[in-house]
Amino acid sequence: MKHKIKGRKFGRPSAQRKALLSSLTKSLFAYEQIVTTLAKAKDVRSYAEKLITYGKKGGLAQRRDLFSILRDDTLTEKVMSVFANRYKARSGGYTRVLHCGFRQGDCASMAIIELVDRDTTLKRGLSTEIAEAVKV
DSSP: OOTTOOSOOTTSOHHHHHHHHHHHHHHHHHHSEEEEEHHHHHHHHHHHHHHHHHHHHOOHHHHHHHHHHHOOHHHHHIIIIIIHHHTTTOOSOOEEEEEEEEOTTTOOEEEEEEETTOOSOOBTTBOHHHHHHHTO
């Protein structure tokens, strides 16, 4: 029996699976909306929501944990400042998964995963608050 085992394996070793989830989460944080398969979207949802909760706590240890996962200063700053302010009144449920049909090649079910209350005016993947801060 498979008690207390969650998540999918995606036919990959654990290191590749961790890299896949990290990469999808980085893309989600950068563009605030991505298209991927339904199974990957459902797994990225829990991964991303945990990282946003880290950002809401706002300490140095949480910043270092975020950077160890994201490996990007700009995205770490975006999670710690922009997402923390945007979702400070919300106690969870920062993402939504929308079904969007099937992929033509192998008929895999596709989904759009996006952040709730996302910024629709992105400049090169950065939200307007961060773009003004770094003068993009």
